[in-house]
Amino acid sequence: MIDPSQVLGLVATNWLIIADQSPESIFDKDCIVLAQLHSDAVDYPKSSMPVPLEKIPRLKFKARPDWNRPETMNDSKSTNYYPSQRAIGRLFREIELPALDIVQRVSLMQRKKLHEEEDDLLVAQFGRVSLRDDDQVDVAVYGRISKFMEDADVVDPDYRAWAFTLFDWYMAELRTICAAHTISSYRDAMLTEEEAVVGTIVAKTSQRRHRGDMISNLRDRTDLQVKSVRNELISEDGFDTTLRRAWALWRVTQEERDLMGARTLGLIALGVIFDTIKEREEEDKGHN
Numbered sequence: 001m002i003d004p005s006q007v008l009g010l011v012a013t014n015w016l017i018i019a020d021q022s023p024e025s026i027f028d029k030d031c032i033v034l035a036q037l038h039s040d041a042v043d044y045p046k047s048s049m050p051v052p053l054e055k056i057p058r059l060k061f062k063a064r065p066d067w068n069r070p071e072t073m074n075d076s077k078s079t080n081y082y083p084s085q086r087a088i089g090r091l092f093r094e095i096e097l098p099a100l101d102i103v104q105r106v107s108l109m110q111r112k113k114l115h116e117e118e119d120d121l122l123v124a125q126f127g128r129v130s131l132r133d134d135d136q137v138d139v140a141v142y143g144r145i146s147k148f149m150e151d152a153d154v155v156d157p158d159y160r161a162w163a164f165t166l167f168d169w170y171m172a173e174l175r176t177i178c179a180a181h182t183i184s185s186y187r188d189a190m191l192t193e194e195e196a197v198v199g200t201i202v203a204k205t206s207q208r209r210h211r212g213d214m215i216s217n218l219r220d221r222t223d224l225q226v227k228s229v230r231n232e233l234i235s236e237d238g239f240d241t242t243l244r245r246a247w248a249l250w251r252v253t254q255e256e257r258d259l260m261g262a263r264t265l266g267l268i269a270l271g272v273i274f275d276t277i278k279e280r281e282e283e284d285k286g287h288n
Contacts, residue, residue, distance in 0.1 A: 007051045008041040009209075014056060017068060020086050021060040030057035067092035070206045138254055145247055145273060148280065152247065159248035166232055167252055171261040173225055181218040183211055196222055197264045226268055233272045239280055246272040 015034040022028035034057060041051045065084035083089060146152040178191040183205050195201060199219040205211050233249065235241035246269045253266035 007044075007053070007056075008038065011038045011041050011051065011056060013068075014059065016088070017059055017064055018057065020065045020084050020089070025086070030060075033057055065089055135254075141250065141270065141273065144277065145243065148243060148277060149247065155248050155251050156244065159244050160252065162245065163248040163252040166229065166249060167256065167261070167265060170225070170229060170265050171259065174261045174264070177218065177221050177225070181214050181221070183207075183214055191218075193260055193264055197267075229265065229268045230272060233269065234276075239276060242276050243273065246270075246276065 011034055015031055015038065018028055018030050018034065019026045022031070025031075033055075037051050037056060040047075040049070044050055063080060063082045065086070065088075066081045067084055067089050069078070069081045084092070142152065174193065174196060175190070178193070178196050179189075181196075181201065182189045182191050182203070183201055184203050191201065196218065199215060199222060201211055201215055201218065233242060233245045235245060250266055250269040250273065253262045253269060256262050257266070
């Protein structure tokens with residue numbers, strides 16, 4: 001028994017397949033019927049009138065277009081699927097996505113680094129900021145922030161220790177998120193940091209709806225985590241404290257850039273730095 005809220009996807013899929021199977025394409029009478037049923041299915045939450053399954057037109061024949069083949073199915077010669085000659089079929093066969101291979105390599109490297117890391121981050125000693133001349137972003141950020149912090153070349157040890165504590169928490173949370181939202185069946189499988197931040201899951205699956213649900217949950221979790229970090233950085237004490245916190249966190253992520261979470265946490269810190277400076281500049285303009 002299909003839940004009424006799931007009928008929308010069935011109607012949309014049948015419309016695409018029948019348009020592919022029929023010589024009349026989208027002008028087939030069944031496609032016209034499906035278009036109206038799609039409208040009715042969209043209105044279901046408001047009207048409470050579900051679309052009867054018996055009204056949904058059946059496919060023209062059993063074989064489906066190749067673009068509808070489950071992504072985990074590699075047998076392109078199966079008689080259950082035919083090579084679609086529509087634009088969607090031609091695109092399906094022409095486009096190659098190397099993302100899966102890339103993600104698998106990144107994931108392997110990520111897991112290897114995690115096994116090599118110590119349980120706790122080691123807080124480096126108080127000292128002067130050391131910039132990498134070949135890192136134009138780091139140099140540019142330093143140049144920008146030094147206009148508002150005369151002592152930007154030295155990170156206060158208290159802020160530094162605070163930043164390492166936040167980094168430690170963020171890294172642990174990110175590991176949990178990446179492990180909890182994988183759709184792979186491997187025991188130690190986990191998403192890459194890039195997948196978590198972009199909000200997608202590259203791995204192939206025969207259960208597309210399950211992946212959609214996992215992606216939705218993944219985005220909710222990462223969004224909440226980002227907001228939590230920003231809330232920690234933004235201080236009620238005002239501009240100076242917020243800027244010093246964000247600068248300390250940015251420096252820590254630069255020094256520990258090879259650790260999982262460093263790159264994405266650094267982006268969050270940068271966002272707070274730029275937003276804080278922008279607000280100060282707008283305030284200064286208003287006073288002039």
